[in-house]
Amino acid sequence: MNYQTELRHLYSFLVLSEELHFRKAAEKLFLSQPGLSKQIQLLENQLGVTLLDRNQRNVSLTPCGHYLKQQVEILSGFLTKTSAKLKNIAEGVEGELQIGFVGSAMQTVIPQLIKTCNTKLPNIHFEFNEMANHSQIEALQKHQLDLAFVRLDKTPEGIHLDQIAEEHFSLVIPKDHPIHQKTFKSVDQFSEDSFILFSSDYSSTYYTKIMSIFSDAGFYPKVSHKSIHANTIFRLVENGLGVAIVPHSLTLDIGQSIGIKVIQLKSIPQKAILSIAWNTERKNPILENVLSCF
Amino acid sequence: MNYQTELRHLYSFLVLSEELHFRKAAEKLFLSQPGLSKQIQLLENQLGVTLLDRNQRNVSLTPCGHYLKQQVEILSGFLTKTSAKLKNIAEGVEGELQIGFVGSAMQTVIPQLIKTCNTKLPNIHFEFNEMANHSQIEALQKHQLDLAFVRLDKTPEGIHLDQIAEEHFSLVIPKDHPIHQKTFKSVDQFSEDSFILFSSDYSSTYYTKIMSIFSDAGFYPKVSHKSIHANTIFRLVENGLGVAIVPHSLTLDIGQSIGIKVIQLKSIPQKAILSIAWNTERKNPILENVLSCF
DNA sequence: TCTGTTTGATAATTCATAGTTATCAATTAA
DNA sequence: TTAATTGATAACTATGAATTATCAAACAGA
Numbered sequence: 001m002n003y004q005t006e007l008r009h010l011y012s013f014l015v016l017s018e019e020l021h022f023r024k025a026a027e028k029l030f031l032s033q034p035g036l037s038k039q040i041q042l043l044e045n046q047l048g049v050t051l052l053d054r055n056q057r058n059v060s061l062t063p064c065g066h067y068l069k070q071q072v073e074i075l076s077g078f079l080t081k082t083s084a085k086l087k088n089i090a091e092g093v094e095g096e097l098q099i100g101f102v103g104s105a106m107q108t109v110i111p112q113l114i115k116t117c118n119t120k121l122p123n124i125h126f127e128f129n130e131m132a133n134h135s136q137i138e139a140l141q142k143h144q145l146d147l148a149f150v151r152l153d154k155t156p157e158g159i160h161l162d163q164i165a166e167e168h169f170s171l172v173i174p175k176d177h178p179i180h181q182k183t184f185k186s187v188d189q190f191s192e193d194s195f196i197l198f199s200s201d202y203s204s205t206y207y208t209k210i211m212s213i214f215s216d217a218g219f220y221p222k223v224s225h226k227s228i229h230a231n232t233i234f235r236l237v238e239n240g241l242g243v244a245i246v247p248h249s250l251t252l253d254i255g256q257s258i259g260i261k262v263i264q265l266k267s268i269p270q271k272a273i274l275s276i277a278w279n280t281e282r283k284n285p286i287l288e289n290v291l292s293c294f
Numbered sequence: 295m296n297y298q299t300e301l302r303h304l305y306s307f308l309v310l311s312e313e314l315h316f317r318k319a320a321e322k323l324f325l326s327q328p329g330l331s332k333q334i335q336l337l338e339n340q341l342g343v344t345l346l347d348r349n350q351r352n353v354s355l356t357p358c359g360h361y362l363k364q365q366v367e368i369l370s371g372f373l374t375k376t377s378a379k380l381k382n383i384a385e386g387v388e389g390e391l392q393i394g395f396v397g398s399a400m401q402t403v404i405p406q407l408i409k410t411c412n413t414k415l416p417n418i419h420f421e422f423n424e425m426a427n428h429s430q431i432e433a434l435q436k437h438q439l440d441l442a443f444v445r446l447d448k449t450p451e452g453i454h455l456d457q458i459a460e461e462h463f464s465l466v467i468p469k470d471h472p473i474h475q476k477t478f479k480s481v482d483q484f485s486e487d488s489f490i491l492f493s494s495d496y497s498s499t500y501y502t503k504i505m506s507i508f509s510d511a512g513f514y515p516k517v518s519h520k521s522i523h524a525n526t527i528f529r530l531v532e533n534g535l536g537v538a539i540v541p542h543s544l545t546l547d548i549g550q551s552i553g554i555k556v557i558q559l560k561s562i563p564q565k566a567i568l569s570i571a572w573n574t575e576r577k578n579p580i581l582e583n584v585l586s587c588f
Numbered sequence: 589t590c591t592g593t594t595t596g597a598t599a600a601t602t603c604a605t606a607g608t609t610a611t612c613a614a615t616t617a618a
Numbered sequence: 619t620t621a622a623t624t625g626a627t628a629a630c631t632a633t634g635a636a637t638t639a640t641c642a643a644a645c646a647g648a
Contacts, residue, residue, distance in 0.1 A: 006300045022596055035636050037597060042635095047377060049384040053576070057595055057644055063580070064383045071376045078372070082365045083341060089358045090343040282347070286357070316625055329607045331626060336606095351615055351624055 007079075009043045010072045012036055013051065017069040020052075020059045092285025094123040098145045100136035101128060102202070103230060105149035105274055107249045109165050117293045124286055132228065133203040140279045146287050148277040151247075153205040158281045164294065165274040169213070170248040171263040172237050184263045187217035194224035194242035202228045206272075210245055213270050234260055247272030301373070303337045304366045306330055307345065311363040314346075314353045386579025388417040392439045394430035395422060396496070397524055399443035399568055401543045403459050411587045418580055426522060427497040434573045440581050442571040445541075447499040452575045458588065459568040463507070464542040465557040466531050478557045481511035488518035488536035496522045500566075504539055507564050528554055541566030 012029055016036065019025040026036040044051050051065035061069065088094035101110060110128075117124065131139065136148035140159055155161045171190070173179065179189055200207040214221045224242040227233050230250045237244050238259045249272075251262045276294075278287055306323055310330065313319040320330040338345050345359035355363065382388035395404060404422075411418065425433065430442035434453055449455045465484070467473065473483055494501040508515045518536040521527050524544045531538050532553045543566075545556045570588075572581055 006302070008300070023594090032637060033596075034598075034638085038635075041597090047380055049380050054596060059596085063389050064380050067383055068376070068380060071372075075369075075372065078365075078369065082362070086341055086343050086358050086362060089361055095357050282349075317623090326608060327625075328609085328627075332606075335626090348625060353625080 009039050010075065012039045013043055014069065014072045014076070016040060016052070017061055017065060022059065088123065090285065092289045093121060095286045096125045096127060097147060097286050097290055099126050099128050099147050099149070100131045100139055100145045101149035102133055102151055103130055104151070104247050104250050107252060108167070109274060110149065113294065117290055120293050121289055124290065132201065134201070137277065140277060143279065143282065146278065146284060147290065150275055150277055151203050151206045151273065152275060152277070155277050158279060159277050160280045161275050161277045163273055163275045166271045167248050169245050169265045169268070169270060169272055170251050171265060172234060172244040172246060172251060172260055173263065174237055174240050175259040175261050177243070177261070179263070180261060181263050187213060187265070187268070188219055190243055191217070191219040195221040196225045196227070196233050196236050196242040196244045197223055199226040199228050209270055213245065213268060216268065234258060303333050304369065306333045307337055308363065308366045308370070310334060310346070311355055311359060316353065382417065384579065386583045387415060389580045390419045390421060391441060391580050391584055393420050393422050393441050393443070394425045394433055394439045395443035396427055396445055397424055398445070398541050398544050401546060402461070403568060404443065407588065411584055414587050415583055418584065426495065428495070431571065434571060437573065437576065440572065440578060441584065444569055444571050445497050445500045445567065446569060446571070449571050452573060453571050454574045455569050455571045457567055457569045460565045461542050463539050463559045463562070463564060463566055464545050465559060466528060466538040466540055466545060466554055467557065468531055468534050469553040469555050471537070471555070473557070474555060475557050481507060481559070481562070482513055484537055485511070485513040489515040490519045490521070490527050490530050490536040490538040491517055493520040493522050503564055507539065507562060510562065528552060
């Protein structure tokens, strides 16, 4: 059975193997009897085996014919399933979506989205990739990612950006720091503290925004350390190496045992903004369906 | 994917999905580039999905194309396996053989044959059907059996018969019978005993042969019971209901506990003959291969 | 035995269509 | 800008798959 064999011939054989009567089978196939005879002869020649014994007055399957019948039935199921699945993939109700995210997105929006999508689109599966903001944008452009969760203000041509969550910042300070939520008035109370910040290559717009908090407060901070991992920052704070400003949601999964406390910066105008981004230059039905869940 | 789809198109798509270049793929397929374009367009129309993005200057697979590629690879393996198996079936090195046998054949020839065939033809499987002689011949004619083990002298037109084993008969008598192997001279010593014989519908030629033993011995036996099951006969003998004459091999699997003894009739001219029979009107490659093992 | 019916195969013909060549439009590199 | 490369399109050709008409064999009934 090579690729010269045509599925049509196999189907004709299948019908014939059920009817065991050339004229009747041909009728079912909307075909003339000689046409069917030719098809079966061709099939037999291509396969190099005899499929049917047309002795005298009745047609019967040879062992080969019997086996081929079974196989064509299996094949038929395979083809049906494949074309159904192809339609699903084309419509975006089945498939895989590559998602990128910055660490701080996993705390807030993503867990909810997974739940909603899973119930509405049970056959779409996600692959999550924790990546820096700029890496995500590059990956979107190369079509390595379908959807990105970033903290950015703007994106290159062809990458659409949509703000999906806004939250206030919080100060993270050691447990034994003299200032606490009650005595906190303004950020300038920390003008003498060292600061631990997210690296500017986490996102330059994010970095700029943090710095604007300090300039609004009227001082330029001493920056002792930088990291892009929230947990690293928290550990540095715990060990008295400085204080930090992070999106508030990141502080929600700080354990009791760690020696830090949190001061919420609800009153300042700067907000941590989480956005989703995707490439618009290609049609992406899976993405469309997922976005419609949001 | 319906039966209008041709395997050729799927193969073209497979090559194209590897090359991702219409001209190169077409060359590999010994086809002109527009021809390939047409094939792929046709395939896409039939499936109702886009398989390839031909944006600008490079061709790439859509998610559907990706999936179809996988499926066609699976399909390719399926077709290869199927056609290989079809050839095996046609050559008779793979398949099932329906074998009929009279009970007394299982003791002698059949177990050996199975062993020999299994090593030489590991992919041929047997189905064994214990049947009366005449039923086997009918089954051969209806092509319900491929091979029969019978005790017959002749068969109808179209059924070939080959003698494969000859053995002497044995008398089976109760343990407490006055005559034993040492004191046995001739069958006429049993002229006063009742006889338990195989029914004449087991095989009329077999029955005639047994009766000729008696006429040679110069008496006509009292026949008390008939059966076609060796074990039944043995049990009747054990209980003093008569003595029996059976092909010797049948006595070989008589257990120690049963109260009968055996007198071998080596000197008389009558022999129990086992033959194989098969239908010659149809070519049967599996049977040919099996017979060549004998 | 003859006739009529049914079977699948064959021969000659027609027609659909798959593949060809020639060409185009779009993109890219020099 | 030009030349080269890409896949798509249009018109045409030629293969071959279908058709119709017919045949030979087998069988049933008279």
